[in-house]
Amino acid sequence: MGRVFESVGVVGLGTMGAGIAEVIARSGITVVGVEIDDEGVSRARSHIEYSTSRALAKGKLEGADRDALLERIRYTTSLADLADVDLVIEAVPESPELKAEIVAELDTITRPDVILASNTSSLSVTELGVHTTRPDKVIGMHFFNPAPVLTLMEVVRTVVTDPQVVPDVEAFAERIGKTPVVTGDRAGFIANALLFGYLNHAVRMYEQRYATREDLDAAMRYGCGYPMGPLALLDLIGLDTAYEILESMYRQSRDRLHAPAPLLKQMISAGLLGRKSARGFYTYE
Numbered sequence: 001m002g003r004v005f006e007s008v009g010v011v012g013l014g015t016m017g018a019g020i021a022e023v024i025a026r027s028g029i030t031v032v033g034v035e036i037d038d039e040g041v042s043r044a045r046s047h048i049e050y051s052t053s054r055a056l057a058k059g060k061l062e063g064a065d066r067d068a069l070l071e072r073i074r075y076t077t078s079l080a081d082l083a084d085v086d087l088v089i090e091a092v093p094e095s096p097e098l099k100a101e102i103v104a105e106l107d108t109i110t111r112p113d114v115i116l117a118s119n120t121s122s123l124s125v126t127e128l129g130v131h132t133t134r135p136d137k138v139i140g141m142h143f144f145n146p147a148p149v150l151t152l153m154e155v156v157r158t159v160v161t162d163p164q165v166v167p168d169v170e171a172f173a174e175r176i177g178k179t180p181v182v183t184g185d186r187a188g189f190i191a192n193a194l195l196f197g198y199l200n201h202a203v204r205m206y207e208q209r210y211a212t213r214e215d216l217d218a219a220m221r222y223g224c225g226y227p228m229g230p231l232a233l234l235d236l237i238g239l240d241t242a243y244e245i246l247e248s249m250y251r252q253s254r255d256r257l258h259a260p261a262p263l264l265k266q267m268i269s270a271g272l273l274g275r276k277s278a279r280g281f282y283t284y285e
């Protein structure tokens with residue numbers, strides 16, 4: 001019989017972390033969400049309240065279920081509050097130093113058998129494990145944005161992951177309504193390795209004035225049935241996040257498909273990060 005996780009810690013409640021906390025709490029599991037300061041906590045709380053209010057309005061959630069979901073999430077600014085959880089998922093920004101520091105601290109706080117999972121999309125899960133005394137219990141759980149809506153979870157096993165940890169994490173994914181796929185630890189895993197060359201190519205086409213942003217996006221929506229075009233999707237992902245993912249894949253593969261389009265860097269320098277800064281390829285209210 002596999003392990004059942006009844007309480008889960010989520011470290012970092014930005015776009016991804018808040019979405020992950022929402023998904024887990026929706027499945028009846030207690031969540032302890034950790035943010036860096038009170039402002040981060042209040043931003044995360046508003047994010048989850050907004051997201052669940054949309055789910056309510058669209059008939060995806062009943063009022064009583066929404067109240068119960070919100071009550072299952074406890075917010076804190078202290079990692080020490082994760083001492084009793086059964087599983088931790090870190091979703092802090094994609095900085096190798098920051099992630100290393102967090103997993104090392106989690107290693108000292110949590111019970112020795114607790115699985116430490118990372119939502120990283122571009123860093124090596126194997127390297128993260130080195131900063132703990134339990135690399136066999138370190139695994140990737142990669143969610144997709146928006147986490148409450150998209151049902152994929154990439155389960156990233158490393159060469160030292162305990163073989164029993166993988167089915168336990170797959171069962172957890174299914175319990176929270178996700179479809180797990182198992183992948184090895186290489187930049188981009190499966191979905192981003194296929195997706196980001198395409199997104200980067202779209203930026204290059206836009207940069208070369210090949211077509212307008214609207215027409216580039218319309219071509220992929222109406223011609224290929226994608227729910228959104230590549231430039232709108234980059235705005236959703238965040239241009240800074242997309243840049244980090246591309247750079248990491250380029251560093252590993254040296255495939256020029258993944259060499260970030262120069263326009264991406266320029267837009268980031270100008271503060272145009274996509275939806276989160278209200279401006280990217282498009283402007284948002």
Ligand code: CAA
Nearest residue numbers: 051052054055058060121143144145146148149227228237
């Ligand atoms: N909980 C449950 N359901 C919710 C919800 C919530 N909090 N919020 C919204 N929904 C539901 C809605 O009810 C709606 O359901 P129906 O289609 O049955 O009506 C559905 O989710 C879509 O929601 P919206 O109506 O708000 O939005 P939309 O129809 O315009 O779709 C979208 C928006 C889901 C973002 C869609 O355009 C889409 O899937 N785009 C592609 C996103 C994508 O490719 N993401 C991957 C990015 S890469 C990544 O994430 C990896 C990485 O490492 C960066």
